[in-house]
Amino acid sequence: MIESAGPRVLQGHGTENDFVVLPDPDGSVWPEGRLDAALVRRLCDRRAGLGGDGVLRVVPSALVPDAAAVLGEALSRCEWFMDHRNADGSHAEMCGNGIRLFLHVLLAEGLLDRAAAEAGVLVGTRGGPRRVGALPEGGYWVDMGPARPLGDGAMVLGGRSVLGVGISMGNPHLVVLLDEPVAEVDLSTVPPVDAAMFPEGVNVEVVNVLPTADGADAHARMRVHERGVGETRSCGTGACAVASAALTAAGRSTGTVVVDVPGGRLSVGFDGRTTVLSGPAVVVAAGHLAPAWLAG
Known part of the structure; x- marks a missing residue:
């Protein structure tokens, strides 16, 4: 009989940007010393582990050692913290697809009620x-x-050599607008970039600007090579960076951009002050990690 005594684990995605999700509502299941880089890599391994572009630990902000440093005075207003790790085990600042899945999990796990979710809640991330x-x-x-x-x-x-525009969404992006179809671009390895400009690496997006769709002000198709992960099916912060570049190319600073990624469609709105990303999120599996696997 397969044991079910191991810690609970979920798998889900936002436009096929997929994650292993670790519920840890009292901070005791996945302390920093246990969830180290090696275990994150094992969890994200698509052959020997569960598989994912990263790991999301669902934990109260007050129980995350570095939360105060990244959240400042907002710490008391962020009940929950998205402890996000890249597939290579490194810490990540922010993920637009991941944080939508994070909220979906808070609702599915009964950690947040629907009315509060529809009103909007602050979530702590290493990007603020x-x-x-x-x-x-x-x-x-x-x-x-x-x-x-x-x-x-x-x-x-x-x-x-091609020229792109650098954009920060709390993490760095280099957006390259291309005439050639992005489907033909080789993103199997990290594209060489200016190391002096991006000393800690960068997320790279290749983009085709398309005719407008669904009443939007601009429309783009993108592929992305994510820092610490590789090519992924979607990237929320990348979609926002791409949308900003597409609006600028159209001579606009505000408006709505439809962004098609390999995993689906996202919508990005700019009002001149901030950026709002909208899209789906779904949990596809729930279970327990086998103690024997964890011990291995």
Whole structure:
């Protein structure tokens, strides 16, 4: 008989940007010393583990050692903290797809009521506090904060140097607008970028600007190579960076952008002050980690 005494674990995704989710409502199941980089890599391994682009630990902000440093005076207003790790075990600042899944899990686990979710709640992240909420018709939104320009930057793509625009969404992005179809671009390895501009690495997005769709002000198709992960089916912060670049290319600073990713469709709105990302999130499996696997 397979044991079920191991800790609970969920799997879910937002537009196929998938995560292993670890509920830890009292902070005792996955303390920092247990959830180390090696275990994160094992959990995210798609052959020997559960598989995912990262790990999301659902834990109260007050129980995260570095939460006060990243949240400041907002610590007391962020009941929950999205302790996000990349698939390589490194800590991640922020993930727009992950935080929508995070809110979905808070609702599914009974840790937050629906009315509070629809009103919007602050969630702590290593990129700072983020307000996230549930849409009445389904799906979730998150206030991603402003898109901050980092300046132009170069990278090597297909043996040639191409120019992109650096954008910060709490984490760094290099967005490259291309005429060639993004489906033909090789993102199997990390595209070489200006290490002086991005000393800690960068998320790289390749983009086609398309005719407008669904009444939006701009429409883009993107693929992404995420820092610490590799190519993923979607990236929420990347979609926001891409949307900002697409609006700028259209001569606009506000409006709504439809962003198509390999895993589905996202909507990004700019009002001149902040960025709001909307899209789906779903839990696809729940169970327990086998003690024998954990011990291995």
